[in-house]
Amino acid sequence: MFNKDRWREILEVLTSNVWRTLFTAFGVCWGIFILIVLLAAGKGLENGIRADFGDIATNTMFMWTRSTTKAYEGLPKGRSFEFKISDVQAIRDNVPNLRFISPRNRLSGFRGGSNVVRGIRTGAYNIYGDYPEIINQDPMSVTSGRFINYNDILEKRKVAVIGKGVKSDLYEKDEDVLGTYIKIQGVNFMVVGTYKKNSNDGDGEEEQKEVYVPFTSFSQAFNRGEDVGWMAITAHDGSSISVLKEKIIEVMRQRHKVHPEDNRAIGHFDLYEQFNRVESLFGALKGVAYIVGIMVLLSGIIGVSNIMLIVVKERTKEIGIRRALGEQPWSIKLQILMESIFLTIVSGMTGIIFGSLVIYGINSLLDSVGPVDMFINPSVSVGVVTGALLILMFSGLLAGFIPANSAIRVRPIEALRTE
Amino acid sequence: MIEIKDLHKSYKMGSNSLHVLKGINFTVKAGELVAIMGSSGSGKSTLLNIIGILDGADSGDYTLDGVPIEDLTETKAAQYRNKFLGFVFQSFNLINYKTALENVALPLYYQKVGRKERQKKALNYLEKVGLKEWATHLPSELSGGQKQRVAIARAMAAEPKVLLADEPTGALDSKTSYEVMALIQQINDEGNTILVVTHEEDIAHMCKRIVHLKDGVIVEDKKVEQVRAEQYV
Numbered sequence: 001m002f003n004k005d006r007w008r009e010i011l012e013v014l015t016s017n018v019w020r021t022l023f024t025a026f027g028v029c030w031g032i033f034i035l036i037v038l039l040a041a042g043k044g045l046e047n048g049i050r051a052d053f054g055d056i057a058t059n060t061m062f063m064w065t066r067s068t069t070k071a072y073e074g075l076p077k078g079r080s081f082e083f084k085i086s087d088v089q090a091i092r093d094n095v096p097n098l099r100f101i102s103p104r105n106r107l108s109g110f111r112g113g114s115n116v117v118r119g120i121r122t123g124a125y126n127i128y129g130d131y132p133e134i135i136n137q138d139p140m141s142v143t144s145g146r147f148i149n150y151n152d153i154l155e156k157r158k159v160a161v162i163g164k165g166v167k168s169d170l171y172e173k174d175e176d177v178l179g180t181y182i183k184i185q186g187v188n189f190m191v192v193g194t195y196k197k198n199s200n201d202g203d204g205e206e207e208q209k210e211v212y213v214p215f216t217s218f219s220q221a222f223n224r225g226e227d228v229g230w231m232a233i234t235a236h237d238g239s240s241i242s243v244l245k246e247k248i249i250e251v252m253r254q255r256h257k258v259h260p261e262d263n264r265a266i267g268h269f270d271l272y273e274q275f276n277r278v279e280s281l282f283g284a285l286k287g288v289a290y291i292v293g294i295m296v297l298l299s300g301i302i303g304v305s306n307i308m309l310i311v312v313k314e315r316t317k318e319i320g321i322r323r324a325l326g327e328q329p330w331s332i333k334l335q336i337l338m339e340s341i342f343l344t345i346v347s348g349m350t351g352i353i354f355g356s357l358v359i360y361g362i363n364s365l366l367d368s369v370g371p372v373d374m375f376i377n378p379s380v381s382v383g384v385v386t387g388a389l390l391i392l393m394f395s396g397l398l399a400g401f402i403p404a405n406s407a408i409r410v411r412p413i414e415a416l417r418t419e
Numbered sequence: 420m421i422e423i424k425d426l427h428k429s430y431k432m433g434s435n436s437l438h439v440l441k442g443i444n445f446t447v448k449a450g451e452l453v454a455i456m457g458s459s460g461s462g463k464s465t466l467l468n469i470i471g472i473l474d475g476a477d478s479g480d481y482t483l484d485g486v487p488i489e490d491l492t493e494t495k496a497a498q499y500r501n502k503f504l505g506f507v508f509q510s511f512n513l514i515n516y517k518t519a520l521e522n523v524a525l526p527l528y529y530q531k532v533g534r535k536e537r538q539k540k541a542l543n544y545l546e547k548v549g550l551k552e553w554a555t556h557l558p559s560e561l562s563g564g565q566k567q568r569v570a571i572a573r574a575m576a577a578e579p580k581v582l583l584a585d586e587p588t589g590a591l592d593s594k595t596s597y598e599v600m601a602l603i604q605q606i607n608d609e610g611n612t613i614l615v616v617t618h619e620e621d622i623a624h625m626c627k628r629i630v631h632l633k634d635g636v637i638v639e640d641k642k643v644e645q646v647r648a649e650q651y652v
Binding site: 003004005012016317318320321322323324325326327328329330331408411412413416 | 468471473474493494497498499500501502506508512513514516525526528529530534573577
């Protein structure tokens with residue numbers, strides 16, 4: 001199959017009419033080029049949107065309480081209730097495969113009345129009472145000092161980690177932040193760290209203007225007792241929070257005497273579900289790219305098939321001679337198929353290379369003009385290129401199939417008669 | 420070597436059926452040099468095609484070197500052609516983008532002879548037909564007589580049982596025709612069985628036996644005194 005004679009023949013046939021071969025090749029080249037560029041564009045969009053999600057743990061849900069809507073066990077409907085700190089342990093005991101359970105509390109101040117005072121400066125910020133794990137669920141980079149730790153929690157230390165927005169509001173530009181005190185609703189907290197969040201969506205400003213204090217100190221300072229505002233719960237990588245949340249909510253309903261069918265009493269937001277919705281959008285996008293690319297490729301392949309038919313017609317006599325000399329039909333078929341596959345793959349590779357160059361060009365353009373919203377690093381993976389090659393191989397086979405069969409359908413005697 | 424009994428063949432031309440061979444009985448022994456003669460339409464080429472397993476008969480028996488030839492698949496037919504038969508055509512039928520040497524080596528390639536061995540053998544046969552110096556030339560660079568000699572070398576390269584020549588001199592002038600016939604006689608002298616289809620009397624008389632075909636039947640089958648072609652060259 002891979003002997004020298006066969007390859008020489010393939011090259012001889014394809015170079016005997018260079019322009020015809022080039023035009024034919026262009027059809028396939030163009031098809032695969034479109035496929036590659038479309039896939040890369042889709043990937044660019046995907047990268048852009050993924051960057052907006054940032055490194056937030058996507059296997060996460062948030063859960064809070066609302067009023068009950070059904071009477072249950074002698075309790076009326078319309079009753080309000082609060083999660084308690086003991087609920088955290090209850091969830092941990094009853095639901096396996098959970099990685100983090102962070103109870104949270106908040107004092108809201110953003111764009112509201114000022115709640116933080118330092119000297120003569122004041123500001124309105126969201127104040128969170130948190131456990132140290134929250135940094136894994138809502139990632140931020142600590143730019144100086146440290147984040148909250150368990151000693152803070154246990155000793156109920158009045159310490160605070162402030163965002164870079166808070167820092168620029170309350171401090172001079174080159175002022176030392178660590179070790180200073182801020183007054184949150186009349187209670188002094190010592191600043192032990194600053195953070196910055198990576199985000200480029202609309203909440204950017206608010207996210208930089210937050211203050212994190214230990215959950216226990218928060219409860220004590222602001223009189224929350226055992227109450228928990230809401231919880232952020234992250235599942236282990238192997239298990240889906242969308243599945244586990246049913247169990248979690250069930251446990252909460254039992255503990256707070258909520259009717260088992262009261263779906264409105266416990267509110268939740270499933271990040272994973274949202275993320276999946278976006279994921280399926282990417283899937284659809286990829287599907288469209290494949291369909292359009294393959295359709296264009298198809299017209300190229302029909303071109304190859306056409307040319308191979310003409311080549312077979314032109315070589316009818318030669319094929320007759322070969323068969324008279326005793327060449328096996330399968331060998332003739334193989335020859336035509338190999339010519340077709342060779343032509344398809346070589347032109348397809350050209351298309352892939354050309355497409356990669358264009359993607360490379362777009363990338364360096366993006367690098368030089370700076371980031372574009374929702375479009376980052378368009379690229380195709382090795383897997384896609386391999387896939388494209390497989391598609392090409394298959395298409396070459398397809399394109400050569402009809403011509404190859406027509407080549408051996410002509411009886412040698414008729415082929416020899418052709419002048 | 421060749422045994423044919425009651426062979427019939429007709430071609431369908433639209434709704435009409437053209438009965439070309441109407442019961443041919445014909446035997447060729449090893450080492451014979453037979454001329455098949457007849458005017459055009461007499462069925463001589465059809466007979467040669469059937470003998471060459473290029474075409475199938477409608478009815479009748481055909482045995483080639485003791486092997487019955489009937490209902491062959493294309494694969495089997497190709498194998499038999501390669502093993503048993505060498506073809507020489509009126510229009511030479513060389514493959515025009517291959518050199519003389521490659522053309523001669525082609526049947527050996529189909530016999531899966533190794534490349535080196537193939538080249539050596541092919542060069543041998545080219546030497547035999549006196550064209551060793553032309554081995555690397557393309558057919559377009561050769562004269563008609565040279566092309567036919569390359570074709571004969573190609574037909575002999577596979578060492579066939581029977582050499583079939585369909586009007587081998589039809590496209591050549593008389594001097595070149597005699598040269599080609601001299602070569603065919605020489606090959607026959609070495610013991611090869613050869614069938615020559617021709618409509619030229621002088622060419623026919625250079626064979627050892629003449630079979631006359633007319634309207635699909637053999638009308639005459641006679642042995643003749645062979646005229647040696649060398650004397651005209």
